[in-house]
Amino acid sequence: MPRAGGVYSAPPGTAGTPNTTIESAKYNALVADLVTDANAARPVTAGGMGATTAVGGSDNLNAAGANxxxxxxxxxxxxxxxxxxxxxxxxxxxxxxxxxxxxxxxxxxxxxxxxxxxxxxxxxxxxxxxxxxxxxxxxxxxxxxxxxxxxxxRATTAPFNNVLTQPALTLEQSAAPVPTAEGRIQWDTDDNVIVVGDGAATQIFVPLPASTVAGDLLYLSASKVLTRLAKGTAAQVLNMNPGATAPAWADRVTLGTPVSASGVAVDFTGIPATAKCITVSLSGISTNGTSPVMLQMGTAGGVENTGYNGSVGAIGGTATSLVLSDGLRFSPTATAAADSVHGVAVFNLIEAASNTWSMSWVGSVSNSNFASTAGGSKVLAGTLDRIRLTTQGGVNAFDAGKINISYC
CATH class of the missing domain: 2.60.120 (Jelly Rolls)
Structure with a gap:
């Protein structure tokens, strides 16, 4: 007969009576019932799995329970x-x-x-x-x-997202860590950098400075300190600063401020020690006398008016030439008061150690109607830092024209 709540009970009337003959019908019914029960799925309460398959048995043993x-x-x-x-x-x-x-x-x-x-x-x-x-x-x-x-x-966390939620990750810390074990990571509390062992030595990872943007350059201002150099403007070039301590942007050519010529001399000072080439441009320079116009170079010790080597010559007009000794002259002869000088003078550094410079001039003297060229060299007493426009002997004053300087 069927089990009740997992408990087996014999069919009614199967119990025998002492000293009486066993009835075959009742005996056979009990045997048949036992065979049926033995081949039926045994309930979990009776030590079975309540199923006829392994999967069903596993499901029954892992049934959901009440809340x-x-x-x-x-x-x-x-x-x-x-x-x-x-x-x-x-x-x-x-x-x-x-x-x-x-x-x-x-x-x-x-x-x-x-x-x-x-x-x-x-x-x-x-x-x-x-x-x-x-x-x-x-x-x-x-x-x-x-x-x-x-x-x-977690119900709200996707599998394998590699997000650390707890606990927070804290690196090993010390004032001067030098891990060498492969992959060991530490925080240097003195220099605020991450150091990682590579199996033999220590690799250093330096944080980016604040406010970096595309186009900026980074350089080391100390052994473990990255410093930001903001991007330069169009056509600028990267140079070392005057103190040779950090890179700096600079124009390819630095143009000075045009000056109206007046007085007995016009000085351009503050030329940087890094200058290797200097161009002086003149337009309509005239004086109140006849002394030839000239350029002289100088250092922190002052303008030098001797030791120039070269010559100046005229093309057209009065053909003549003159050896240079006191500066870069623009005319080999005296000029008329009405004359005006136009042209370009170029100075190039030949050797920094000896402060040796070359010099050249191409221009014209109007009114007197001749062109002039000049060239030569000069060894200065120190580093060039100034150029002077004057007249031979410094005796005449300028009364017209403009002059400017550029250097690279």
Missing amino acids: MASAATVNLANATGGALTITGTVTITSFGVVGAGAERVLTFAAILTLTYNATSMILPGAANIITAAGDVATMRSLGGGNWQCISYQ
């Missing part, structure tokens, strides 16, 4: 299935006493706290867990009321 409310102790010994939902928001500190090895799959319906305990509530990260609705934990009994969480799946 259990959260409490300080949620006694999983009372669970009606291996998978169940924990409702409520009460903090849980214990899951009760269940035989060692038993597992329960718990789905949390709301936010609550699982309280970490190194013995009775072993949780990943050795810290409390704040649940969220839909989170799933698999708890394994260690016996004696002790439990270990062997997996925890």
Whole structure:
């Protein structure tokens, strides 16, 4: 006959009476019933799996149980299935006493706290867990009321997203770490850099300076300090600053401010020590006398008016030439007061160690109607830092014209 609640009962009337003959019908009915029961799926309550297949048996042994409310102790010994939902928001500190090895799959319906305990509530990260609705934990009994969480799946976190949520990552720290072990990472608290061992030495990773933008350049202002050099403007070139301490942007050619010629001399000072070529442009320069116009070079010690080597010659007009000694003259002869000088003078550094410069001139003297050229060289007493426009002997004053300087 069928089992009732998993309990087998013999068919009615099968019990024998002492000293009486056993009735074959009743005996055969009992035997048939036992055979039927032996070949039927044995219920879980009778030590079976309640199914005729392995999959069905596994499903029956892992049936979902009724919900259990959260409490300080949620006694999983009372669970009606291996998978169940924990409702409520009460903090849980214990899951009760269940035989060692038993597992329960718990789905949390709301936010609550699982309280970490190194013995009775072993949780990943050795810290409390704040649940969220839909989170799933698999708890394994260690016996004696002790439990270990062997997996925890967040409902709102996609698998394999490599996001560290807890605990926060803190690097090893020291004032001057020098790890060499492959992949060991430390934070240098003195220099604020990351250092990583490469198996033999230490590699240094320096943080970017603030406010860097596309086009900026980075350079080391100290052994472990990256410094930002903002991007330059169009056509600028990268140079070393005057103190030779850092890179700096500069124009390919630095143009001075045009000056109206007046007085007995016009000086351009402050030419940087890095200048290697200097161009002086003149337009309509005239004086109140007849002394030839000329350029002289100088240093911090002053303008030098001797030691020039070269010559100047005229093309057209009065054909003549003159050896240079006191400067770069633009005319080999005296000029008329009405004359005006136009042209370009160029100075190029030949050798920095000896402060040797070459010089050249191409221009014209109007009114007197001749062109002139000049060339030569000069060894200065120091680093060139000034150019002077004057007349031979410095006796005449300028009364018209403009002059400007550029250098590179």
